[in-house]
Amino acid sequence: MNPPSDNGPQAVYAAIRAEADERLEAFRTAPVPRIHIGMATCGIASGAMETKAAFEEALAAQNIEAKIHSVGCIGHCYAEPWVIIDYPDSGFPPIFYHNVTPGKAKMLAKLFLLEGDPRFEHVYGATEENEMIPWVGEFPRFNREKRLITEKCGKVDPEEINDYIAEKGYGALAKALEGSPESVIQEVSDARLRGRGGAGFPTGKKWQLARSAEGGSKVVICNADEGDPGAYMDRTLLESNPHQMLEGMILCGYAVGAHRGIVYVRSEYPLAVSILRTAIDQAREKGVLGENILGSGFNFDITIFQGSGAFVCGEETALIRSIEGSRGMPQHRPPYPVVKGLNGEPTVINNVKTLASIPPIIENGAEWFASIGTESSTGTAVFSVVGDVVHPGLVEIPMGVTLRELIFDICGGIHKKKKFHAVQIGGPSGGCLPESFLDTPIDYDSLTDAGAMMGSGGMVVMDQETCMVNVSRYFLDFTQKESCGKCTFCRIGTYHLLEILHRITIGEGEEGDLEKLETLSKDIKAGSLCGLGRTAPNPVLTSLAYFRDEYEAHIKEKKCPGLTCRPLIAFYIDLDKCARGCDACVGCCPTDAVFTTRTRKKGIDLELCVKCGECMVACPPEYDAVRKVSPPHLAPVVDRPPEGEKK
Amino acid sequence: MAKIVIDGAEIETEEGANLLKVCLDNDIYIPNLCRLETDETPHASCRLCFVEVAGYKSPVPSCTVAVTDEMVVKTDTEPVRRLQKTGLRFLLSTHKIECKDCPANKQCELQDIAKFLKVGLKPKGLKQRFHETDVDERHPCFTYYPNRCVLCGKCIRVCRQEHGQSTLTFARRGIDTVVSCFQGDDIEKLPCEDYRACAAICPVGALEVK
Numbered sequence: 001m002n003p004p005s006d007n008g009p010q011a012v013y014a015a016i017r018a019e020a021d022e023r024l025e026a027f028r029t030a031p032v033p034r035i036h037i038g039m040a041t042c043g044i045a046s047g048a049m050e051t052k053a054a055f056e057e058a059l060a061a062q063n064i065e066a067k068i069h070s071v072g073c074i075g076h077c078y079a080e081p082w083v084i085i086d087y088p089d090s091g092f093p094p095i096f097y098h099n100v101t102p103g104k105a106k107m108l109a110k111l112f113l114l115e116g117d118p119r120f121e122h123v124y125g126a127t128e129e130n131e132m133i134p135w136v137g138e139f140p141r142f143n144r145e146k147r148l149i150t151e152k153c154g155k156v157d158p159e160e161i162n163d164y165i166a167e168k169g170y171g172a173l174a175k176a177l178e179g180s181p182e183s184v185i186q187e188v189s190d191a192r193l194r195g196r197g198g199a200g201f202p203t204g205k206k207w208q209l210a211r212s213a214e215g216g217s218k219v220v221i222c223n224a225d226e227g228d229p230g231a232y233m234d235r236t237l238l239e240s241n242p243h244q245m246l247e248g249m250i251l252c253g254y255a256v257g258a259h260r261g262i263v264y265v266r267s268e269y270p271l272a273v274s275i276l277r278t279a280i281d282q283a284r285e286k287g288v289l290g291e292n293i294l295g296s297g298f299n300f301d302i303t304i305f306q307g308s309g310a311f312v313c314g315e316e317t318a319l320i321r322s323i324e325g326s327r328g329m330p331q332h333r334p335p336y337p338v339v340k341g342l343n344g345e346p347t348v349i350n351n352v353k354t355l356a357s358i359p360p361i362i363e364n365g366a367e368w369f370a371s372i373g374t375e376s377s378t379g380t381a382v383f384s385v386v387g388d389v390v391h392p393g394l395v396e397i398p399m400g401v402t403l404r405e406l407i408f409d410i411c412g413g414i415h416k417k418k419k420f421h422a423v424q425i426g427g428p429s430g431g432c433l434p435e436s437f438l439d440t441p442i443d444y445d446s447l448t449d450a451g452a453m454m455g456s457g458g459m460v461v462m463d464q465e466t467c468m469v470n471v472s473r474y475f476l477d478f479t480q481k482e483s484c485g486k487c488t489f490c491r492i493g494t495y496h497l498l499e500i501l502h503r504i505t506i507g508e509g510e511e512g513d514l515e516k517l518e519t520l521s522k523d524i525k526a527g528s529l530c531g532l533g534r535t536a537p538n539p540v541l542t543s544l545a546y547f548r549d550e551y552e553a554h555i556k557e558k559k560c561p562g563l564t565c566r567p568l569i570a571f572y573i574d575l576d577k578c579a580r581g582c583d584a585c586v587g588c589c590p591t592d593a594v595f596t597t598r599t600r601k602k603g604i605d606l607e608l609c610v611k612c613g614e615c616m617v618a619c620p621p622e623y624d625a626v627r628k629v630s631p632p633h634l635a636p637v638v639d640r641p642p643e644g645e646k647k
Numbered sequence: 648m649a650k651i652v653i654d655g656a657e658i659e660t661e662e663g664a665n666l667l668k669v670c671l672d673n674d675i676y677i678p679n680l681c682r683l684e685t686d687e688t689p690h691a692s693c694r695l696c697f698v699e700v701a702g703y704k705s706p707v708p709s710c711t712v713a714v715t716d717e718m719v720v721k722t723d724t725e726p727v728r729r730l731q732k733t734g735l736r737f738l739l740s741t742h743k744i745e746c747k748d749c750p751a752n753k754q755c756e757l758q759d760i761a762k763f764l765k766v767g768l769k770p771k772g773l774k775q776r777f778h779e780t781d782v783d784e785r786h787p788c789f790t791y792y793p794n795r796c797v798l799c800g801k802c803i804r805v806c807r808q809e810h811g812q813s814t815l816t817f818a819r820r821g822i823d824t825v826v827s828c829f830q831g832d833d834i835e836k837l838p839c840e841d842y843r844a845c846a847a848i849c850p851v852g853a854l855e856v857k
């Protein structure tokens with residue numbers, strides 16, 4: 001790329017940057033404590049608003065001077081709400097506190113900010129290396145990650161563009177604008193970046209196709225529909241650092257020769273929408289978006305389109321129909337959107353994470369990016385790891401890390417005493433893998449070979465108390481409800497899969513059902529119009545391949561090994577363990593099924609029991625007397641003493 | 648000009664022609680329900696018109712294939728027939744078999760396809776599933792029978808192609824998907840009284856003129 005000229009984009013950017021740096025410096029060197037609070041949707045759901053209000057109240061009441069800095073999410077769900085208190089004058093390094101309730105907030109305001117005592121018993125770790133407090137950088141949940149996409153999440157205030165600029169934000173754009181559009185495409189191609197929306201299509205190639213496509217009014221669309229249940233990577237990115245994606249979009253526009261961009265974001269993400277709006281306004285004000293960007297003569301503007309929460313609208317052709325005002329139904333490809341997309345114009349559709357990967361690539365070079373990850377899957381992957389793990393949350397790792405490292409080393413493994421059973425990757429299109437696949441490296445090809453897929457990054461970890469038939473049923477229920485109804489195989493085929501799975505989970509499975517599931521699945525994969533139907537059978541096929549014994553137990557023995565399917569289980573009370581006179585389970589039973597036996601212990605009336613499991617939760621751990629069994633006839637029958645009998 | 652081979656026979660046609668149309672024009676029957684001659688892009692939703700094209704791994708819907716020179720096509724292979732039969736059985740599992748009372752009886756494309764593929768009208772091994780409503784009278788000019796409908800969408804498209812907009816639309820999702828109509832003033836403005844293209848094009852008698 002050319003050396004910066006005196007009044008070119010780099011020079012214009014330098015002035016903006018100087019202003020942002022100055023602002024940051026003033027914030028950093030002000031002689032008052034700074035309180036950073038994670039205020040993305042996840043934080044708010046865990047009470048971050050109340051925590052912030054408690055800090056504000058305490059600061060006001062006690063006349064403490066401090067600055068509260070609302071930031072996005074750092075991906076550590078288990079720690080929400082979290083704060084970092086940076087109080088240089090106290091002599092302590094910045095300290096990370098987790099699960100900060102309003103009470104804890106008030107206490108910290110008083111004891112730490114006023115009296116200088118950081119309350120070691122509440123400290124999770126320091127965010128810088130030091131001699132007094134363990135540094136979080138020594139914890140695997142922090143140091144095994146490689147953050148490119150989420151690097152600035154939780155550091156910057158998403159509603160303050162200067163925060164992003166002071167972190168070198170929009171520097172990549174300034175750099176690229178001094179070079180040619182082709183060189184941007186070259187850089188992205190050399191980085192071998194693949195789309196993060198699921199299919200892993202090479203981004204450089206997509207952009208090249210769009211650049212060479214004929215059409216006057218090309219469009220760039222950011223796909224932020226994120227409809228997979230349990231996935232929230234894109235939401236977090238948009239809520240925590242929207243500018244990195246926006247910068248990527250502008251770079252894409254420059255590269256392919258488009259002048260407008262649309263962010264397609266689901267309306268169930270109201271915070272992301274409002275933060276995006278602010279970000280777009282601020283970017284226009286700064287001159288990094290709109291007319292004559294950074295004085296380069298390049299024009300590009302971005303608008304927001306809110307989708308209405310249909311999973312299928314994440315599929316690119318359905319997404320386009322939806323923006324055009326029609327029902328979101330996929331169309332046959334080709335023509336691909338890069339040739340004929342929105343209103344017939346060449347359209348690039350990229351996932352949020354794909355676009356957010358662009359600025360670091362332009363800034364640090366393709367070679368740097370390609371050196372991260374594996375040969376065929378470069379860079380990093382962002383997963384939302386949820387389910388039965390100790391440290392759930394968003395994790396960004398270099399491609400090629402194994403499932404075992406991610407689940408056990410980084411996310412803390414399975415909760416106490418329980419065993420790993422399966423991991424579901426790739427959401428409704430993905431698959432369930434057993435323990436023997438834990439050493440599979442996380443990259444596009446290895447996961448596909450295993451029968452799962454990268455998907456957009458949802459990962460559900462399940463312990464031994466999970467029924468894989470029920471998991472399949474859950475996903476098929478989802479895909480059937482979300483099928484747009486257009487094509488025969490998806491609309492009707494997934495219904496039949498669901499119907500069979502449902503029968504199996506209620507104990508009405510029949511000989512031949514498994515073979516039927518297999519043949520129907522294969523036909524649905526081959527026959528469906530779009531990716532939804534083509535991948536919908538994956539959860540069934542993988543669980544049939546790896547957990548067939550569970551299906552067979554349901555059908556042949558009417559037994560649910562994961563003790564999940566209600567019609568196939570029963571609860572009873574172990575009389576050897578039950579404590580005389582304890583009534584904990586009685587009070588919580590919604591159907592009065594728990595009764596007192598002649599020995600003043602408890603029994604369960606199986607006729608009345610609805611198997612909600614409340615008694616098991618209520619039974620004090622020191623007795624641990626409630627048992628679950630399958631098949632139900634294994635539960636010993638304890639007769640209820642007749643009404644009126646003296647107890 | 649393109650020379651292609653279909654089931655061993657050489658056929659001359661235009662480069663870029665629609666493969667399904669080429670087959671039908673040459674008396675090679677391929678089951679299909681959703682194709683409209685006037686469609687700009689293939690609707691490709693009924694998933695019956697599969698054929699094998701050399702070079703493709705698995706069967707492709709012929710309505711989506713543009714002919715290229717020297718293309719080799721097979722319409723009667725095991726994988727093709729298998730997908731077609733499964734697709735048809737899926738459709739039949741949501742189609743009430745009351746042929747005797749149906750005005751489309753004997754002109755019904757489902758009947759024809761079932762006969763061609765040698766599939767019984769009551770599909771074995773699949774649970775039948777019907778909508779609660781048998782008859783939908785909401786449209787001022789047409790009666791709609793959801794449990795006959797195969798959701799090919801031709802009624803919606805002919806209407807739109809004719810009038811620029813359509814009173815008919817798909818509604819709901821998944822197995823509950825039906826054809827429905829917009830209510831309100833618009834419906835009165837459209838010349839449904841004079842045009843019956845939607846009912847005429849229905850392959851199964853799911854739309855009847857009132």
Ligand SMILES: Cc1cc2nc3c(=O)[nH]c(=O)nc-3n(C[C@H](O)[C@H](O)[C@H](O)COP(=O)(O)O)c2cc1C
Nearest residue numbers: 195196197223226227314315316350351354531532
């Ligand atoms: C049913 C279905 C749902 C999809 N949902 C999403 C989504 O929520 N977000 C997304 O980025 N891509 C989604 N995709 C993939 C898109 O069609 C498209 O491939 C992707 O946005 C391209 O971006 P990329 O090249 O950056 O991966 C979905 C695909 C299917 C078939």
